Amino acid sequence: MPAALCTLSHSPLIGFNNPAPETEARVQAAFDHAKKFVEDFDPELVVLFAPDHYNGFFYDMMPPFCVGTNATALGDYDTLAGPLSVTPIARQIVADVLDAGIDIAVSEHMYVDHGFAQPLQFLFGSLQAVPSLPVFINSVAVPLGPASRARKLGSAIGQATAALDKRVLFVGSGGLSHDPPVPKLEGASPEVAQRLIAGRHPTPEERAARQARVIQSGLDLAAGISTMRALNPEWDNAFLDILAAGDLTQIDTWSNEWFVEQGGDSAHEVRTWIAAYAALAARNRYSMNYRFYEEIKEWIAGFSITTAVEIPVQKPVQA
Numbered sequence: 463m464p465a466a467l468c469t470l471s472h473s474p475l476i477g478f479n480n481p482a483p484e485t486e487a488r489v490q491a492a493f494d495h496a497k498k499f500v501e502d503f504d505p506e507l508v509v510l511f512a513p514d515h516y517n518g519f520f521y522d523m524m525p526p527f528c529v530g531t532n533a534t535a536l537g538d539y540d541t542l543a544g545p546l547s548v549t550p551i552a553r554q555i556v557a558d559v560l561d562a563g564i565d566i567a568v569s570e571h572m573y574v575d576h577g578f579a580q581p582l583q584f585l586f587g588s589l590q591a592v593p594s595l596p597v598f599i600n601s602v603a604v605p606l607g608p609a610s611r612a613r614k615l616g617s618a619i620g621q622a623t624a625a626l627d628k629r630v631l632f633v634g635s636g637g638l639s640h641d642p643p644v645p646k647l648e649g650a651s652p653e654v655a656q657r658l659i660a661g662r663h664p665t666p667e668e669r670a671a672r673q674a675r676v677i678q679s680g681l682d683l684a685a686g687i688s689t690m691r692a693l694n695p696e697w698d699n700a701f702l703d704i705l706a707a708g709d710l711t712q713i714d715t716w717s718n719e720w721f722v723e724q725g726g727d728s729a730h731e732v733r734t735w736i737a738a739y740a741a742l743a744a745r746n747r748y749s750m751n752y753r754f755y756e757e758i759k760e761w762i763a764g765f766s767i768t769t770a771v772e773i774p775v776q777k778p779v780q781a
């Protein structure tokens with residue numbers, strides 16, 4: 463059965479901060495294109511690779527990767543809240559991935575944030591429209607392993623889905639270059655450290671304060687008065703070139719420090735794209751057939767949407 467892919471940036475500031483109307487129109491057209499692509503493909507299973515922003519995963523127990531066999535979106539930044547419809551074969555896929563030598567954690571009640579909710583919301587209009595396999599990839603809580611591990615995770619998951627009698631859509635959520643004000647454990651005040659270690663249920667006031675701070679930092683970036691690292695369209699497009707060329711192992715040579723230097727701390731979220739593309743590549747040769755990119759400071763996002771399809775194997779004509 464066929465596989466396809468859609469990767470998209472997310473931003474919690476969508477709907478809060480408004481970019482120029484022309485930009486917003488171009489983004490809307492890109493979303494519409496992606497939505498139509500997904501509708502036409504009509505997936506029976508969505509494998510969703512996404513990060514977290516200290517909403518569902520904390521330093522009290524921080525896995526590099528985790529599959530949710532049940533998952534609930536907590537609805538930060540007014541994104542959809544509630545349970546995802548996790549595929550009943552999630553445990554089997556986990557078993558296959560472990561069998562392939564990738565040590566992946568499991569959660570029987572995974573909490574997820576806008577990183578998971580936005581792509582489901584934008585592509586399907588709901589968290590439950592299509593059975594999904596939610597795969598968390600740690601992209602902020604250092605230390606992180608090399609990006610090649612995300613590629614291998616994606617590859618193992620792609621292989622694990624190959625025998626299924628289902629149309630599978632691989633989705634990656636996050637990136638590209640961006641450096642939003644996500645706190646760091648090292649050097650944190652005791653209060654902030656506690657929030658990063660065990661901050662799962664903030665008060666409404668705490669959540670509102672955090673969101674207001676991030677919204678303001680997007681406005682500051684757009685106004686040119688921010689101290690955060692600039693977006694890096696050049697790096698973002700070089701990354702997209704590599705995905706388009708199908709040359710994923712090239713990324714294995716990029717050090718984690720270089721990711722941060724080029725794209726900011728949250729550029730590690732492109733691990734979700736690497737995993738999604740590696741999953742598709744494990745199934746077949748592929749072609750990136752749609753590519754949108756725009757630097758959107760109001761959203762603190764090197765904002766991109768791509769889709770990809772398998773290249774059908776052409777049998778030679780017998781002469």
Ligand SMILES: O=C(O)CCc1cccc(O)c1O
Nearest residue numbers: 472473474515642644761762
């Ligand atoms: O930590 C938060 O609450 C949100 C951080 C954040 C801000 C802008 C763009 C993003 O992609 C992002 O993750």
Ligand SMILES: [Fe+2]
Nearest residue numbers: 577636637731
């Ligand atoms: Fe993010």
